[in-house]
Amino acid sequence: xxxxxxxxxxxxxxxxxxxxxxxxxxxxxxxxxxxxxxxxxxxxxxxxxxxxxxxxxxxxxxxxxxxxxxxxxxxxxxxxxxxxxxxxxxxxxxxxxxxxxxxxxxxxxxxxxxxxxxxxxxxxxxxxxxxxxxxxxxxxxxxxxxxxxxxxxxxxxxxxxxxxxxxxxxxxxxxxxxxxxxxxxxxxxxxxxxxxxxxxxxxxxxxxxxxxxxxxxxxxxxxxxxxxxxxxxxxxxxxxxxxxxxxxxxxxxxxxxxxxxxxxxxxxxxxxxxxxxxxxxxxxxxxxxxxxxxxxxxxxxxxxxxxxxxxxxxxxxxxxxxxxxxxxxxxxxxxxxxxxxxxxxxxxxxxxxxxxxxxxxxxxxxxx
Amino acid sequence: xxxxxxxxxxxxxxxxxxxxxxxxxxxxxxxxxxxxxxxxxxxxxxxxxxxxxxxxxxxxxxxxxxxxxxxxxxxxxxxxxxxxxxxxxxxxxxxxxxxxxxxxxxxxxxxxxxxxxxxxxxxxxxxxxxxxxxxxxxxxxxxxxxxxxxxxxxxxxxxxxxxxxxxxxxxxxxxxxxxxxxxxxxxxxxxxxxxxxxxx
Amino acid sequence: xxxxxxxxxxxxxxxxxxxxxxxxxxxxxxxxxxxxxxxxxxxxxxxxxxxxxxxxxxxxxxxxxxxxxxxxxxxxxxxxxxxxxxxxxxxxxxxxxxxxxxxxxxxxxxxxxxxxxxxxxxxxxxxxxxxxxxxxxxxxxxxxxxxxxxxxxxxxxxxxxxxxxxxxxxxxxxxxxxxxxxxxxxxxxxxxxxxxxxxxxxxxxxxxxxxxxxxxxxxxxxxxxxxxxxxxxxxxxxxxxxxxxxxxxxxxxxxxxxxxxxxxxxxxxxxxxxxxxxxxxxxxxxxxxxxxxxxxxxxx
Numbered sequence: 001x002x003x004x005x006x007x008x009x010x011x012x013x014x015x016x017x018x019x020x021x022x023x024x025x026x027x028x029x030x031x032x033x034x035x036x037x038x039x040x041x042x043x044x045x046x047x048x049x050x051x052x053x054x055x056x057x058x059x060x061x062x063x064x065x066x067x068x069x070x071x072x073x074x075x076x077x078x079x080x081x082x083x084x085x086x087x088x089x090x091x092x093x094x095x096x097x098x099x100x101x102x103x104x105x106x107x108x109x110x111x112x113x114x115x116x117x118x119x120x121x122x123x124x125x126x127x128x129x130x131x132x133x134x135x136x137x138x139x140x141x142x143x144x145x146x147x148x149x150x151x152x153x154x155x156x157x158x159x160x161x162x163x164x165x166x167x168x169x170x171x172x173x174x175x176x177x178x179x180x181x182x183x184x185x186x187x188x189x190x191x192x193x194x195x196x197x198x199x200x201x202x203x204x205x206x207x208x209x210x211x212x213x214x215x216x217x218x219x220x221x222x223x224x225x226x227x228x229x230x231x232x233x234x235x236x237x238x239x240x241x242x243x244x245x246x247x248x249x250x251x252x253x254x255x256x257x258x259x260x261x262x263x264x265x266x267x268x269x270x271x272x273x274x275x276x277x278x279x280x281x282x283x284x285x286x287x288x289x290x291x292x293x294x295x296x297x298x299x300x301x302x303x304x305x306x307x308x309x310x311x312x313x314x315x316x317x318x319x320x321x322x323x324x325x326x327x328x329x330x331x332x333x334x335x336x337x338x339x340x341x342x343x344x345x346x347x348x349x350x351x352x353x354x355x356x357x358x359x360x361x362x363x364x365x366x367x368x
Numbered sequence: 369x370x371x372x373x374x375x376x377x378x379x380x381x382x383x384x385x386x387x388x389x390x391x392x393x394x395x396x397x398x399x400x401x402x403x404x405x406x407x408x409x410x411x412x413x414x415x416x417x418x419x420x421x422x423x424x425x426x427x428x429x430x431x432x433x434x435x436x437x438x439x440x441x442x443x444x445x446x447x448x449x450x451x452x453x454x455x456x457x458x459x460x461x462x463x464x465x466x467x468x469x470x471x472x473x474x475x476x477x478x479x480x481x482x483x484x485x486x487x488x489x490x491x492x493x494x495x496x497x498x499x500x501x502x503x504x505x506x507x508x509x510x511x512x513x514x515x516x517x518x519x520x521x522x523x524x525x526x527x528x529x530x531x532x533x534x535x536x537x538x539x540x541x542x543x544x545x546x547x548x549x550x551x552x553x554x555x556x557x558x559x560x561x562x563x564x565x566x567x568x
Numbered sequence: 569x570x571x572x573x574x575x576x577x578x579x580x581x582x583x584x585x586x587x588x589x590x591x592x593x594x595x596x597x598x599x600x601x602x603x604x605x606x607x608x609x610x611x612x613x614x615x616x617x618x619x620x621x622x623x624x625x626x627x628x629x630x631x632x633x634x635x636x637x638x639x640x641x642x643x644x645x646x647x648x649x650x651x652x653x654x655x656x657x658x659x660x661x662x663x664x665x666x667x668x669x670x671x672x673x674x675x676x677x678x679x680x681x682x683x684x685x686x687x688x689x690x691x692x693x694x695x696x697x698x699x700x701x702x703x704x705x706x707x708x709x710x711x712x713x714x715x716x717x718x719x720x721x722x723x724x725x726x727x728x729x730x731x732x733x734x735x736x737x738x739x740x741x742x743x744x745x746x747x748x749x750x751x752x753x754x755x756x757x758x759x760x761x762x763x764x765x766x767x768x769x770x771x772x773x774x775x776x777x778x779x780x781x782x783x784x785x786x787x788x789x790x791x792x793x794x795x796x797x798x799x800x801x802x803x804x805x806x807x808x809x810x811x812x813x814x815x816x817x818x819x820x821x822x823x824x825x826x827x828x829x830x831x832x833x834x835x836x837x838x839x840x841x842x843x844x845x846x847x848x849x850x851x852x853x854x855x856x857x858x859x860x861x862x863x864x865x866x867x868x
Contacts, residue, residue, distance in 0.1 A: 008650040080613040084577065188606040188781040191709050317707055327779050330616030331696070337618065337648055341641045341678045341837055344823055345740035345759040348805050353734050385579045389631040392591050396629070399598045400772045400787045429595075431588050467592075488716035492596035492605045515601050515748050515790040518687075518770070544750060548599045561599035563748065563787075 023068050037061035046255075046284025047071055051325065052078030053185070053204050055254045055283045072206075076326050083185075092239045092248055093177075096258050096281075097156055101234040103287075106157045108227045108262055114154035119233065121287075157230040158260050158277065167262060167275040172304075191317050198300055198320060199293075203282050205323030207289045213313045214292030217299050221311035224298045225264035226278060232258045233285055257282050259290040263298050270306030378413035378446075380454035381427055391428040395550065398559035403512040403523035405504050405556050414554070417444035419500045421552025422470055423454075426498075430457040430468055437463045439471035439479065442500065466495050473499040473551065474527040477535045483547060491544040494562075499549055501525040504556045509533075511567040512560070520567075523558060525551060537566045580627040581659045586610055590628035590783070594774060597785035602747025603715070604698050609781040619652055620778030622675050622694035629690060629774070630656065630673055635663045637671035642679035642820065642837035649677070666840045678741075680762040682819050682841040685771035687788060693756040695777040698784065700744040700754040720752050723795060731800055740805070746793045747786055755792075761804045761820045766792040809834040812854040814845035 038061040048060040067073035103119025161167040181196040239248040259280040267273035278298030280290030299313040381387035390409035414420040486494035509524025546562035593607040612620040640649035644666040668683040675692040701711040730738040743760035773786040796802035812833040821834035836842035
């Protein structure tokens with residue numbers, strides 16, 4: 001006799017217990033602390049904060065621990081938590097010109113006011129496994145303090161070009177600096193989307209997806225001839241103006257990465273020859289992400305600049321609809337859920353279509 | 369805040385979560401079964417100018433994201449103070465941007481022509497009109513039919529305004545664009561979505 | 569660390585502002601049957617594609633007196649149905665049931681229950697891709713125009729191409745329907761077997777697509793017509809077999825593989841329906857007390 005499968009609830013509970021045990025691993029090994037994760041896996045924390053859309057290193061560390069290091073799973077945990085947080089209002093726009101810099105480089109000028117600051121970078125490291133890290137307890141020698149303090153005046157590289165009208169202004173003429181910006185977490189995204197929503201979407205978007213799209217522009221799919229005008233990484237103050245106070249108060253500091261690209265532009269029917277801009281910004285140290293984001297941002301501006309649409313990276317609906325790794329992972333993975341009813345429908349159809357064909361063949365043979 | 373100086377603010381929902389849920393189910397029933405009367409599931413104080421049914425609907429559905437327009441007969445200082453405090457919705461001066469418009473059922477309804485009707489692409493972006501009445505009457509009045517009706521139903525309001533039904537019939541002709549109507553009284557509510565057909 | 573104390577969530581998880589936003593969308597959806605209302609879908613603690621739209625609709629509708637049933641593939645006991653039912657039991661404390669008749673609110677994935685639904689019940693469908701035209705035209709900007717202009721020729725062309733290629737319409741689930749003679753609508757990936765149940769259904773039908781951020785609805789007693797052609801009328805799946813457990817011949821059957829030499833049997837996909845029939849004394853070929861002679865007598 002056949003007995004139908006039962007016991008889904010018990011199986012789920014058992015699986016989750018098994019997961020918890022596996023997450024912890026061998027209990028003879030010391031457990032990871034959140035401080036260890038946020039201090040020693042800080043780039044993972046940065047990515048979780050950037051794509052999770054929530055600046056909170058401690059929670060990001062917790063999410064990474066809970067997700068066993070699966071960063072997309074960790075981002076998902078942060079997103080689901082973020083949704084439940086009350087909103088008190090919107091902060092003032094951050095001013096990255098006032099950033100306390102860890103790093104600032106420009107590829108477009110050899111030297112510039114304020115200087116090039118390498119900061120803590122993987123650049124120019126030789127990618128050789130450092131076996132001394134495998135030995136515990138050996139701390140690195142402390143980094144040397146800079147002999148000079150940073151110059152106070154640290155102008156944005158692109159503004160140097162702007163002074164000569166060689167580059168388009170950061171805001172199109174006529175657009176107000178304090179114009180309200182959209183928020184795709186509160187209103188469903190519609191197309192065409194403004195640049196504000198595009199940038200928000202890219203900032204939350206999957207690093208791998210944005211990276212590949214940015215790469216595609218360099219290989220000729222809507223090439224936009226980008227130079228890194230400036231990358232800045234450091235801390236900026238977040239200010240908030242409560243309505244009842246009428247003046248702004250500082251509520252904390254956040255680490256951000258910013259990339260502004262200078263893009264060659266020969267001009268079009270609409271716009272004279274001039275350098276144009278691409279922009280990338282994210283929470284934390286996410287340099288790769290913001291460079292790629294600036295390339296994609298610039299590619300998506302084809303319509304405004306009178307260019308032709310020739311490549312996937314320029315297709316706003318395609319890019320913005322598929323950049324979110326939480327949406328993507330959910331939907332891609334959902335095909336592992338039971339689908340046996342639909343599959344049964346398809347089985348029935350294929351059997352019937354085959355039976356029809358075979359019947360026709362039999363009839364033809366009989367006729368011959 | 370004029371008006372509140374002499375009169376204390378009436379209370380809102382007793383239980384914000386459960387009362388809103390119960391009222392929403394009443395509105396959802398009303399919209400799914402047009403022209404059927406739904407008893408208000410909560411008893412509510414109403415400020416001068418508004419019916420308890422209206423207050424229940426706005427407490428349930430309106431907030432800072434939904435501009436509300438009050439027609440002059442409903443627009444009292446008490447009503448404004450009440451909505452500001454309990455609902456937190458913007459109260460706007462003209463009907464054009466309103467998500468909810470509140471008016472008396474026996475007024476000249478031509479003002480609803482200024483409300484958003486939605487577009488062909490987004491017919492949902494139309495206003496909902498809350499029509500206040502002294503009483504809703506089951507089983508009398510015009511015959512209604514359409515989605516939500518197993519059989520046609522009759523329904524009318526105590527005031528018997530002459531132009532009301534032809535006005536609502538004209539709105540029905542705009543489908544899928546158009547306004548949706550919620551009728552409120554001190555004790556009940558009913559609704560006519562834009563799909564409902566009328567035989568007077 | 570006090571910030572990590574178990575945070576208390578609102579009744580049905582969603583905050584009240586989110587519920588109001590969803591409730592407004594639901595009312596417009598009911599007012600425009602079959603039209604997809606955009607809504608600001610929230611990130612839920614379950615993955616997109618696993619019922620987040622249905623869950624948000626249920627969360628916005630559910631009240632303390634509701635009795636909730638959740639099925640996936642027709643079964644109350646499939647893992648995701650168990651998980652969603654548990655979520656609501658935990659966040660609302662409402663009664664849950666497997667009994668279709670006793671439920672006031674039924675969230676479903678891929679099946680409509682076999683037991684006819686009644687007035688006053690609410691059916692919530694989980695929808696992955698709400699746009700019926702999506703596989704013909706991937707762009708939302710284009711499909712929205714088509715709906716606005718009631719331009720559904722492309723869909724008919726697709727169905728007709730099926731007929732010329734296969735001699736039959738090769739769509740077996742998510743089979744498009746026309747609602748209230750105006751909007752072509754995706755019924756969610758339910759088998760076309762369930763389409764006729766949607767027509768003039770006494771219960772209210774609500775549809776939630778979380779990832780795609782759309783809500784739509786069919787009010788009670790509304791015309792829902794499966795698209796077809798005069799010479800190729802719409803038909804539903806039929807099985808030569810009866811349910812091996814309860815002997816039913818008119819329900820949707822799941823095929824169960826019994827061994828690796830082609831042995832298989834068919835059982836009702838609606839597990840509660842099947843159980844009720846067995847309790848009433850109906851039997852199938854796999855029942856221990858199956859009486860072949862009485863079964864044959866019934867069939868004759």
